[in-house]
Amino acid sequence: MTYAQFHQRSLTERDAFWTEQAALIDWQQPPQQVCDYSNPPFARWFVGGTTNLCHNAVDRHVAARGDQAALIAVSTETDTERVYTYAELQREVERMAASLKSLGVGKGDRVLIYMPMIAEAAFAMLACARIGALHTVVFGGFASGALASRIDDAEPVVIVSADGGSRGGKPVPYKPLLDAAISLAAHKPAAVLLVDRGLVSMNYTAGRDHRWSDLRQQHLDARVPCEWVDATHPSYTLYTSGTTGKPKGVQRDTGGYAVALAASMKHIFQGNPGETYFSTSDIGWVVGHSYIVYGPLIAGMATIVYEGLPTRPDAGIWWQLVEKYKVTRMFSAPTAVRVLKKQDPAYLSKYDLSSLKALYLAGEPLDEPTAQWISSALNVPIIDNYWQTESGWPILTLANGVQAQTSKFGSPGVAMYGYDVKLFDESTGEELKGPNQKGVVAIEGPLPPGCMQTVWRDDQRFVNTYWKSIPGKLVYSTFDWGIRDEDGYFFILGRTDDVINVAGHRLGTREIEESISSHPNVAEVAVVGVADNLKGQVAMAFVVPKDASALDGDAARLKLEGEIMKVVDGQLGAVARPSRVLIVNVLPKTRSGKLLRRALQAVCEGRDPGDLTTMDDPAALQQVRELVQPG
Ligand code: ATP
Ligand code: MG
Numbered sequence: 001m002t003y004a005q006f007h008q009r010s011l012t013e014r015d016a017f018w019t020e021q022a023a024l025i026d027w028q029q030p031p032q033q034v035c036d037y038s039n040p041p042f043a044r045w046f047v048g049g050t051t052n053l054c055h056n057a058v059d060r061h062v063a064a065r066g067d068q069a070a071l072i073a074v075s076t077e078t079d080t081e082r083v084y085t086y087a088e089l090q091r092e093v094e095r096m097a098a099s100l101k102s103l104g105v106g107k108g109d110r111v112l113i114y115m116p117m118i119a120e121a122a123f124a125m126l127a128c129a130r131i132g133a134l135h136t137v138v139f140g141g142f143a144s145g146a147l148a149s150r151i152d153d154a155e156p157v158v159i160v161s162a163d164g165g166s167r168g169g170k171p172v173p174y175k176p177l178l179d180a181a182i183s184l185a186a187h188k189p190a191a192v193l194l195v196d197r198g199l200v201s202m203n204y205t206a207g208r209d210h211r212w213s214d215l216r217q218q219h220l221d222a223r224v225p226c227e228w229v230d231a232t233h234p235s236y237t238l239y240t241s242g243t244t245g246k247p248k249g250v251q252r253d254t255g256g257y258a259v260a261l262a263a264s265m266k267h268i269f270q271g272n273p274g275e276t277y278f279s280t281s282d283i284g285w286v287v288g289h290s291y292i293v294y295g296p297l298i299a300g301m302a303t304i305v306y307e308g309l310p311t312r313p314d315a316g317i318w319w320q321l322v323e324k325y326k327v328t329r330m331f332s333a334p335t336a337v338r339v340l341k342k343q344d345p346a347y348l349s350k351y352d353l354s355s356l357k358a359l360y361l362a363g364e365p366l367d368e369p370t371a372q373w374i375s376s377a378l379n380v381p382i383i384d385n386y387w388q389t390e391s392g393w394p395i396l397t398l399a400n401g402v403q404a405q406t407s408k409f410g411s412p413g414v415a416m417y418g419y420d421v422k423l424f425d426e427s428t429g430e431e432l433k434g435p436n437q438k439g440v441v442a443i444e445g446p447l448p449p450g451c452m453q454t455v456w457r458d459d460q461r462f463v464n465t466y467w468k469s470i471p472g473k474l475v476y477s478t479f480d481w482g483i484r485d486e487d488g489y490f491f492i493l494g495r496t497d498d499v500i501n502v503a504g505h506r507l508g509t510r511e512i513e514e515s516i517s518s519h520p521n522v523a524e525v526a527v528v529g530v531a532d533n534l535k536g537q538v539a540m541a542f543v544v545p546k547d548a549s550a551l552d553g554d555a556a557r558l559k560l561e562g563e564i565m566k567v568v569d570g571q572l573g574a575v576a577r578p579s580r581v582l583i584v585n586v587l588p589k590t591r592s593g594k595l596l597r598r599a600l601q602a603v604c605e606g607r608d609p610g611d612l613t614t615m616d617d618p619a620a621l622q623q624v625r626e627l628v629q630p631g
Pocket of ligand 2: 240244388
């Protein structure tokens with residue numbers, strides 16, 4: 001079967017298709033109905049079925065591969081490394097589950113996890129799934145305000161945290177931030193469970209705070225069976241990255257998610273039991289949920305939980321892990337690859353990478369120079385994949401497990417099975433069916449298994465936010481702007497917010513960035529549209545140079561500015577030429593490494609930059625402010 005036929009069948013014979021995929025996981029009660037879409041846009045998958053995510057990720061593998069590696073926890077921050085077999089993982093999860101129960105957590109309750117990248121974070125997630133509680137993982141190191149608002153939204157019974165994380169060898173205390181967040185929040189958790197790594201000393205609040213080492217000891221021999229839950233029972237909530245505005249609380253189901261992940265491990269990631277998967281993301285993001293914790297384990301693979309920088313002790317650390325654990329599938333983000341690109345390329349040839357079969361990249365546009373660089377360095381397929389926190393698994397990529405397909409640089413690939421991806425004209429609502437037409441990337445309902453069920457506690461917000469933006473159509477908007485070529489490959493041109501209208505010409509910031517990044521001295525670039533009296537909007541570019549030392553004088557800067565404008569003129573035409581090119585040391589990004597274009601744009605227009613709770617380095621915006629608002 002060709003992939004095109006496979007995709008077609010997933011839409012035209014939806015129930016038969018997903019019934020086959022549902023057989024990839026274990027069910028306690030088989031589903032009675034594949035998809036209930038009687039109340040659009042709310043889809044209910046595998047209705048009547050009962051299952052458990054933790055059972056599928058852990059327990060079902062124990063008999064066949066109990067002594068094989070399941071979770072490999074590596075920290076170059078604390079110089080520790082520990083391999084948990086499936087049997088050991090099961091026991092640790094049971095201890096955590098018993099501890100959570102003893103603190104009052106029951107089915108349907110929420111547990112907020114505010115943790116560094118350590119094994120206990122995964123134990124906590126799996127323990128929640130085991131007992132039917134919902135986890136809300138909040139990226140470790142988020143400031144108190146961001147954490148407090150998530151505490152109030154999730155209303156957790158228990159918060160699981162640690163004394164701290166570590167970055168570049170420096171401990172990052174978590175407990176003081178957590179204490180401040182709890183006092184800020186209106187909701188108070190009944191208990192806090194703390195992993196003491198011995199990094200930072202902690203003050204315990206009597207009656208509320210508990211040591212994991214104590215509870216683990218009390219429950220050392222605990223056996224906690226998996227709680228069978230309805231397929232539609234929510235498994236977790238997770239916030240979007242906050243790139244375009246206030247983060248949205250995504251709610252995910254259980255059965256649909258398990259099936260979607262199992263199917264993606266087979267058709268997209270081609271992971272086999274006994275192999276090792278290495279995702280360099282963080283459990284605080286959706287990639288960490290789907291492809292550090294659940295996906296690889298559901299597939300019976302070993303998964304690496306890595307705490308540390310990609311460049312410490314040196315820029316070979318990832319490749320050292322690939323060699324040591326014979327990683328077959330690796331998942332990362334363009335931003336991380338760009339960090340490595342600035343390092344000595346010799347690190348890539350230092351290790352035996354022959355186990356590696358593919359590198360998957362997601363989260364933001366993969367620019368061609370970065371893709372080319374890593375592709376020739378690794379000599380394995382580089383597979384871009386486009387998705388969202390909301391979708392839980394790739395929307396656009398290549399399903400090489402179904403049929404090997406060649407990738408096209410600049411394109412994340414084709415619509416994945418289950419996704420009826422369409423392009424619409426944002427102002428008229430007209431569907432753009434022909435090739436090479438630019439429009440909003442949208443998905444016809446029902447969203448496939450694994451996608452968000454709703455916005456946590458806010459069905460109305462789910463409908464209003466996602467399903468009302470294309471005039472006259474009840475379709476899910478991704479809020480990304482794209483184009484589809486004659487072969488069905490999509491190209492993402494930017495966020496719909498980032499479409500610039502210069503004197504009546506609609507341009508994607510992505511197109512301009514792509515063009516600017518082809519200049520040899522450009523390491524990173526961000527383009528935003530800025531209001532202009534004459535033209536409506538003009539493009540402004542912020543460039544991080546590869547070699548800043550040669551740009552000391554004004555003349556050198558002006559020269560680079562001129563060269564960059566020429567590149568854009570030549571590739572896209574003068575309409576796309578940025579009105580200004582500003583040289584900066586660093587671009588404002590979220591903690592997950594995404595460009596905060598809306599903040600750049602707001603500063604350029606002299607507006608308030610809005611919710612910056614997920615921003616990484618406030619200094620980045622300060623430099624921009626000084627450049628655009630001199631004096
Ligand atoms: P928020 O929704 O809170 O503004 P966010 O959209 O950045 O934040 P995520 O769900 O983490 O939150 O990111 C999804 C978005 O990331 C997509 O909508 C798209 O804009 C971008 N993206 C993800 N993967 C790719 C890719 N492979 N190519 C281009 N863009 C991508
Ligand atoms: Mg988004």
